Amino acid sequence: MIAPVGVASCWIDPIKTHLETGWLPDDAQEARKLSVRALRYSLIEGLLYKRSFVILYLKCxxxxxxxxxxxxxxxxxxxxxxxxxxxxxxxxxxxxHAPIVRQPPERLTSINTPIPFAMWGMDILGPFDVV
Structure with a gap:
C-alpha cells in the first residue's frame, strides 16, 4: 500500500487500494473489516466517495x-x-462520523401480563350521592 507522492497516508489509502486492485491485509480479521467497510465507498475517476442516503455521494x-x-x-x-x-x-x-448504534443498551424484557394496567382502577369522581 503506497500513498501518492507528497501526501501522507491516511484512512483513505487502504480503502482506495482495495477498490482499485482488490488488495487485502494479511490478517484475516483486518481483511474482513476492510472488505465490509469498502462496501460503503465508490471509486469514481480515481476519487473516493462515500455513498449516502441523503446526498448521493460524499467526497472523501x-x-x-x-x-x-x-x-x-x-x-x-x-x-x-x-x-x-x-x-x-x-x-x-x-x-x-462513527456508525450509529441501533441496539438498546440493555437486553429487552417482556411484560408478564398482556394488559398491565387492567388490574388497577382509579376513582376520579368519588362516590355518588343517591337521592
Whole structure:
C-alpha cells in the first residue's frame, strides 16, 4: 500500500487500494473489516466517495484537504452569505462520523401480563350521592 507522492497516508489509502486492485491485509480479521467497510465507498475517476442516503455521494478528503475545505467554508465565498445553520450543514458534510448504534443498551424484557394496567382502577369522581 503506497500513498501518492507528497501526501501522507491516511484512512483513505487502504480503502482506495482495495477498490482499485482488490488488495487485502494479511490478517484475516483486518481483511474482513476492510472488505465490509469498502462496501460503503465508490471509486469514481480515481476519487473516493462515500455513498449516502441523503446526498448521493460524499467526497472523501485527506486531512490537508479538510483544512482547506473548512477554511473556504468559513472565509471564502460560502462563508460570506450563508447563515449559521446552512454553514454548519455544509461543514458537517466534510466530517467523518462513527456508525450509529441501533441496539438498546440493555437486553429487552417482556411484560408478564398482556394488559398491565387492567388490574388497577382509579376513582376520579368519588362516590355518588343517591337521592
Amino acid at each position: 478528503l485527506r486531512p490537508l484537504e479538510v483544512e482547506e475545505a473548512l477554511k473556504e467554508a468559513h472565509e471564502g465565498i460560502c462563508g460570506k452569505h450563508l447563515g449559521g445553520r446552512a454553514l454548519a450543514h455544509k461543514i458537517t458534510r466534510c466530517q467523518r
